[in-house]
Amino acid sequence: MNIFILEDNFLQQTRIEDIVQKILADKKIDCKHFEVYGKPGQLLEDISERGRHQLFLLDIEIRDDEKRGLDVAREIRKLDSEATIAFVTTHSEFMPVSFEYLVSAVDFIDKELPESAFIKRIENVISFVNDSQGETVSEDSFVFTGPKAQIQVPFKDLLYIETSSISHKLILYSKRDILEFYGQLSDILEQEPRLFQCHRSFIVNPYNISSIDRENRVVKFQNGSSCIVSRLKIRSLMKVVERLHD
Structure with missing residues (x-):
């Protein structure tokens, strides 16, 4: 599994990174590539693989640009049609708008959820990607x-x-x-x-x-x-x- 986090707030970066690392350790999930980014360009430049094993946890508002995360998700989808994308944001009002971007996000996780609920939602997304890797791959895939x-x-x-x-x-x-x-x-x-x-x-x-x-x-x-x-x-x-x- 590869996990990429896009978050420009340092405190939120640390919070989400710590949560993900604890989930991976507790569930004994092997993560080959785990990176946290504050700038969209850095994340997009580092995408070198394709497939369902790729998980992107994206903030929507980046450096006062309210919809930058949605734009990044659209670019990711162009590069990798199989990747799993989830938004982690305070802008829950953008959930309906996200469908217009055709990025097929699996979840829209509000940062202001109670901590236990927030952790559970991230855990569910990670488990979803991990379980998908274990499924039999269709003969229509290389x-x-x-x-x-x-x-x-x-x-x-x-x-x-x-x-x-x-x-x-x-x-x-x-x-x-x-x-x-x-x-x-x-x-x-x-x-x-x-x-x-x-x-x-x-x-x-x-x-x-x-x-x-x-x-x-x-x-x-x-x-x-x-x-x-x-x-x-x-x-x-x-x-x-x-x-x-x-």
Whole structure:
């Protein structure tokens, strides 16, 4: 699980951070990445993973901007359609407005609740995310779990994955975005057998291949992007794609 808190008031930062840490300890929940931010830009820059394991606890009013947290939630949702978002705020009057932002927040927690109720609401959100990780993932999702990253994207959107110029890092290309994360191609293939390694530096999703140029050893995808295929892999890849279209 990854937890991100956006709160610009130092006392509230400390309060929420202490509550979250105690919940994690009491419930023995493993949290790989836990950060507290006072500035929205810092939080958005640090989003490097995707999936239901990501929890964002956002204040709505940031530095006298009454709706800044709603804007941040909308940006998060663009970056990660699977993330869990909850608002922790004194502006409960903005609850109806939040629906207009289409961010699908799971809760709207009022900071002025009695302390026991406030803690319970945060605990419920954390438990919700933790339990979601344990559910069986639909075959319509591509999921990768490694020592330094956990990724989840719709399988139908995944085009291909290539090695990065940065050691031990990979780049995932989907129909909607590009995502860099730490991992090995061999680990990807072990966890997701529907993918095909067409080159030592590339893994492709055969379901999204639109054509294969055998002469130039290039595979093209439905969105117009392409990647190379090794001479030894071209025939096998063609057979895989042919079977999918039978």
